[in-house]
Structures are given as structure tokens and as C-alpha cells.
Amino acid sequence: MTVDRSVFQALESAAANTAPTDPAGVPLRVHLAGLYLSAGEPERSLQHATTALAASPHDTTALSVAAAAASATGNEQLAEGYRAIHTALLNGGSEGPAPSGGGSGQRGTPTGTERRRPTSDPGSPVEVEEDAAEQPLSEPLSEPAGWDSSDPGTITLADVAGMHDVKQRLHRSLLGPMQNPQLREAFGKQLRGGLMLWGPPGTGKTFIARALSGELGAGFLSASPADVYGSYFGQSEQNIARLFAQARREAPGVVFLDELDAIGGRRSRRNTDQARAVVNQLLLELDGMAGNDGVFVLAATNAPWDVDEALRRPGRFDRTVLVLPPDAPAREALLRLQFEGRPIAPDIDLASLVRGTELFSGADLVRLVESATERALERSMQVGMVSPATDADFQAALRDTPPSTRAWLSTAATYLAHAGTGEDFDELRAYLRRHRIS
Ligand SMILES: Nc1ncnc2c1ncn2[C@@H]1O[C@H](COP(=O)(O)OP(=O)(O)O)[C@@H](O)[C@H]1O
Ligand SMILES: [Mg+2]
Structure with missing residues (x-):
């Protein structure tokens, strides 16, 4: 992570100057926890997240950072505990766990330990926050993840041929609100949840995302499966958490998950702990979005049938845009x-x-x-x-060079036989009928 050490120090002393039980210190501690997570220091991250949770046990962002940090330290049981609380809170709230009880405290959370003594020259938290927020969203994350947020602005939507409907929908649901803070504020709730582009390979889904990145300049974080899947235990879900933590920190912006089927594949099919943990973390992040926090989530896939069903539920990737071969x-x-x-x-x-x-x-x-x-x-x-x-x-x-889309289109025809109705499905059915593909 590229955050200067002095930023950590300044934030640490500001945090130390706030009583651990003071809810006013929570945003600062959560912020700091996110920074440490990004910097590959999950122990410190967990420490701040749990201190924040002690003061504000229902803070969903703190819970999601705590889950990722716990997982990154190898404490999967603790991570599961935080995920469970997070899920319980989002599914109704009234059944939410009691303050510091809830299964996390007993599992050896280092709540309140090793806290710093206040220092003499703290510097105000607000100033420090601004310092940290100054980094543009386009700045690439450091190793090990290396999100591709490079050279925004090389292509724009003007370089994308045709696809008027797709562009219009993206303007309405993403670009417009992104570029207008008042709209974002007013329609935030409505814009909650992610948008998934789907269709045959080579129809320009990734290209469109890059064009959006160009339209938005900074404010576009993109991750492919290679960016997400790390080789050591717990790294993959940590990468997801870092991605979203960075996006929240540097909002407004767009998070783009390319090849969502590979990142968030069906947990039932790819029955590995790692794949499951990644989907769980993704669900956590999506559910934790407030809607008007200025982070939009965009995804693309050639294989929507391989995306975990849970990711398609309301409030998650419930809006889809079909990208067909050009007319x-x-x-x-x-x-x-x-x-x-x-x-x-x-x-x-x-x-x-x-x-x-x-x-x-x-x-x-x-x-x-x-x-x-x-x-x-x-x-x-x-x-x-x-x-x-x-x-x-x-x-x-x-x-x-015959068209490469045929195989996909026949797979899609099979899929459609079992799929319900919906704007996209009707459009795809009409397309297949027109081209006599069954
Ligand atoms: N509508 C389009 N306008 C311009 N170029 C396109 C368009 N659709 C596809 N391409 C070209 O095809 C390439 C592959 O498209 P890509 O975005 O990778 O497809 P997908 O992600 O849907 O599989 C792009 O890099 C671009 O050169
Ligand atoms: Mg692609």
C-alpha cells in the first residue's frame, strides 16, 4: 500500500487521543483498520476494527473489515463469527447480536489490548483523514494485488461502437449519478446494488468497462480473477476486502469485477474453502454498501449461469445488462x-x-x-x-474467421430453457429466434 507511514502515525495518535469507548472515534478506527488491511498488516487492522466494534458493535463496515482481517491472520473461526454477526444485522437487525457478545468477544478478540497512550501532538483527525483521502482512486494498489487501475482515459465510450441501449443504461444508472453529487445523494438508495454486464465473449464487456474508466478518469478500480486469487491462505478474501476498503476510502468511484463467474463462482460447484470465502466476502461487501456512499459496483461475465445465486439476489447484482453481438x-x-x-x-x-x-x-x-x-x-x-x-x-x-459466438449462443439456449422471464431473457430469446439458434 502506498499510504505514507506518517499517515499511519498521525491516525494512530489521533485514535489514541479518543477514548476507546467513544463512538466518535469509530470512523477513524475503521478507516485505520482498512488502511492496515491494505498495507498487509492484518493484526493491526484487526486490533483497530475490534476496538471500533467494542464502541459500536453494529458497525457493518467495521464488521466486514474485522472479518477480512481475522481471516488474513488465519483465524477463520473468528472471521466466521464476524460474518455471522454482519449477516444477522443485515437480515433484520432486531435479532442482531448483543453488543460485545455475539460470538466475537469470547474468541480471543484483542479488544482494548495494546492500545496506545495519548501522545502530546496529535493533529486533528479531520486533517489526517483528508491527507489519506488525497490519493486519487486511480492510484494502483501495491503488491500483492495490483489492481488494474492503470491508464484511465485512454479510451472512452466514444470508442465503443454501437450499443446505444447499453450506453444509455450505463449513463442512467452509473455515469450520471457518479458525475453529479446531488443525484448521487438523492438516488443513492435506489442505486444500491451492483450492475452485471453479461453476454457472449468478445462483445466488448471489458472494453466498455475500460471506456467507463476513461469517462470517469480516476475513480475506477478494476479487478480480474488473477488480482483476487492469492496463493496464501486467506489472501483472496483479503484482496476483496482491500479492494472495497480502498473504494470506500476514495469514493466516489466504481469497482469493476471482471469475469465475475471466476471470482464469484457457485460455491456449490467449486467446493473449495477459498472460493467459498471469496464469495462470502463479496456478499459481505455488497450487503454493507449503503447506496449513497458513492461506490458503484460493476461486473462482467460470459457465464452468468456459473455465478453464485446468492450474488444475484436483491441488493447485490440484481441489475443486469445483456451485451449481444453488434447489430x-x-x-x-x-x-x-x-x-x-x-x-x-x-x-x-x-x-x-x-x-x-x-x-x-x-x-x-x-x-x-x-x-x-x-x-x-x-x-x-x-x-x-x-x-x-x-x-x-x-x-x-x-x-x-467464422463468428466465435455460436458455442456461447447454443449454451445460452439451453440455459434459457430453464430460466425465468425478464427483460434480458426476452431479448436473448428474441435474438436466438431471429438467428434460428436453439
Ligand atoms: N462495441 C465495440 N466497439 C469497439 N471495439 C469493440 C467492441 N466490442 C468489442 N470490441 C473489441 O473487441 C475486443 C474484445 O472485447 P472484450 O471487451 O474483451 O469482450 P468481452 O469482455 O465481452 O469478452 C476489445 O478489446 C475491442 O477491441
Ligand atoms: Mg471480458
């Missing part, structure tokens, strides 16, 4: 985009190319244009002068 106008736009800067014969028959590429994903179209121009390049080298790609090059390329 004719979108294919035309995408092809034109790909033609830019490439040697393409001016009399190319674009209309027939558009007709001949039904079912092609965006990625397929990119490959097609590359393949046709490669042919032209080979020819150019043979004749020693630039010979742009012609219709014949494209016809040859078409024969070599």
Missing part, C-alpha cells in the same frame, strides 16, 4: 472504426461486409479486419508497393 448499424460503425488508419481500398463493399458478418462479436470483427489487412500487407511486400485490402481479401478472411 448491423453497430457492425458498420465498428468496421469503420477498424478501417481508420489502415490501408483499405476506397471502393470496399461495406454494406455486403456488414450483411455477411451476422453473429460476429466486436472482437471477431477486429480479427476479421486484421486478417484482411494482413493479406494485403503480404501482397504489398511481394509487389513492393502499398496494395490496400480489397473485397477479395475480406472474402478470404471471412472464410478463415
Whole structure:
């Protein structure tokens, strides 16, 4: 983690200056616990989280950090205890556990131990908080996770061809509120929960997310399965906790979970402790979102049928956007985009190319244009002068690169046979019917 040591020191002394039982010190301690967790110091993190919980036992953020920290220290039983309290609180509250009882205190939580003596020159907590918050959200997390929040701004939604509906929904549900604090405030509750992009591979889901990152500049944290799954015990769920802790700290912003099926796969299917712990941590984080805390969660998957059902329940990834292969106008736009800067014969028959590429994903179209121009390049080298790609090059390329979406579409047809109704499902059914896929 890139947080300066002096920030820790300043926050530590500010925390030491607040009585452990004073609820006013809770946000500071939770913040500090999150920082320590990110810095790979779970013991210290746990210490602050449990002190915060002693003063405010129902603080869900403190509980989620405590669970991750406990897990990271290898105390899975303690972590389970915190998760249980967290879940109990969110599922109704009245049955919530009694203050410091609730199964955590007895398990050897270091509540109140090793607390610092107040120091003479504390510096106000508020100033220190601002210091820590100054880091832009785009700043990459340090090892071991290394979230890909690099080069935002290289592509924007303008680079995404077609997909007007998808863009509109993203504007409405994400970009608009993100860019307008008043909207965020007013509609926060309504925007609670995550949005999941799904569809065949190569249709631009990851590309769209990168474009959103570009639109938002800083404020976009992206994690792939490789970022999440760590090799040592407890690291994976800790990575999830760190990701969300960072997002909350640096809100407003978007957390993007790519290939959600691999991150949050069905616990029943991948019956490993690690996979289960990751899904549990993810559920914890999603349920802990207040809605108007300015953190939006976006995910993408090619395999929605492999995503754990619990992740799809209300308040979690309950909003979905289907991203299908581009329709004719979108294919035309995408092809034109790909033609830019490439040697393409001016009399190319674009209309027939558009007709001949039904079912092609965006990625397929990119490959097609590359393949046709490669042919032209080979020819150019043979004749020693630039010979742009012609219709014949494209016809040859078409024969070599069939659309890659077919397998996905037939899997989806099977899935649909068991799926209920819904906007996305109806849209997909209509698409399959139109293309006679069953
Ligand atoms: N609508 C689109 N506009 C521009 N490029 C696209 C579009 N859809 C796909 N692509 C291209 O295809 C590539 C692969 O898309 P990707 O986002 O990885 O697909 P997915 O995540 O849905 O599997 C992208 O890097 C981009 O070059
Ligand atoms: Mg992808």
C-alpha cells in the first residue's frame, strides 16, 4: 500500500487521543483498520476494527473489515463469527447480536489490548483523514494485488461502437449519478446494488468497462480473477476486502469485477474453502454498501449461469445488462472504426461486409479486419508497393474467421430453457429466434 507511514502515525495518535469507548472515534478506527488491511498488516487492522466494534458493535463496515482481517491472520473461526454477526444485522437487525457478545468477544478478540497512550501532538483527525483521502482512486494498489487501475482515459465510450441501449443504461444508472453529487445523494438508495454486464465473449464487456474508466478518469478500480486469487491462505478474501476498503476510502468511484463467474463462482460447484470465502466476502461487501456512499459496483461475465445465486439476489447484482453481438448499424460503425488508419481500398463493399458478418462479436470483427489487412500487407511486400485490402481479401478472411459466438449462443439456449422471464431473457430469446439458434 502506498499510504505514507506518517499517515499511519498521525491516525494512530489521533485514535489514541479518543477514548476507546467513544463512538466518535469509530470512523477513524475503521478507516485505520482498512488502511492496515491494505498495507498487509492484518493484526493491526484487526486490533483497530475490534476496538471500533467494542464502541459500536453494529458497525457493518467495521464488521466486514474485522472479518477480512481475522481471516488474513488465519483465524477463520473468528472471521466466521464476524460474518455471522454482519449477516444477522443485515437480515433484520432486531435479532442482531448483543453488543460485545455475539460470538466475537469470547474468541480471543484483542479488544482494548495494546492500545496506545495519548501522545502530546496529535493533529486533528479531520486533517489526517483528508491527507489519506488525497490519493486519487486511480492510484494502483501495491503488491500483492495490483489492481488494474492503470491508464484511465485512454479510451472512452466514444470508442465503443454501437450499443446505444447499453450506453444509455450505463449513463442512467452509473455515469450520471457518479458525475453529479446531488443525484448521487438523492438516488443513492435506489442505486444500491451492483450492475452485471453479461453476454457472449468478445462483445466488448471489458472494453466498455475500460471506456467507463476513461469517462470517469480516476475513480475506477478494476479487478480480474488473477488480482483476487492469492496463493496464501486467506489472501483472496483479503484482496476483496482491500479492494472495497480502498473504494470506500476514495469514493466516489466504481469497482469493476471482471469475469465475475471466476471470482464469484457457485460455491456449490467449486467446493473449495477459498472460493467459498471469496464469495462470502463479496456478499459481505455488497450487503454493507449503503447506496449513497458513492461506490458503484460493476461486473462482467460470459457465464452468468456459473455465478453464485446468492450474488444475484436483491441488493447485490440484481441489475443486469445483456451485451449481444453488434447489430448491423453497430457492425458498420465498428468496421469503420477498424478501417481508420489502415490501408483499405476506397471502393470496399461495406454494406455486403456488414450483411455477411451476422453473429460476429466486436472482437471477431477486429480479427476479421486484421486478417484482411494482413493479406494485403503480404501482397504489398511481394509487389513492393502499398496494395490496400480489397473485397477479395475480406472474402478470404471471412472464410478463415467464422463468428466465435455460436458455442456461447447454443449454451445460452439451453440455459434459457430453464430460466425465468425478464427483460434480458426476452431479448436473448428474441435474438436466438431471429438467428434460428436453439
Ligand atoms: N462495441 C465495440 N466497439 C469497439 N471495439 C469493440 C467492441 N466490442 C468489442 N470490441 C473489441 O473487441 C475486443 C474484445 O472485447 P472484450 O471487451 O474483451 O469482450 P468481452 O469482455 O465481452 O469478452 C476489445 O478489446 C475491442 O477491441
Ligand atoms: Mg471480458
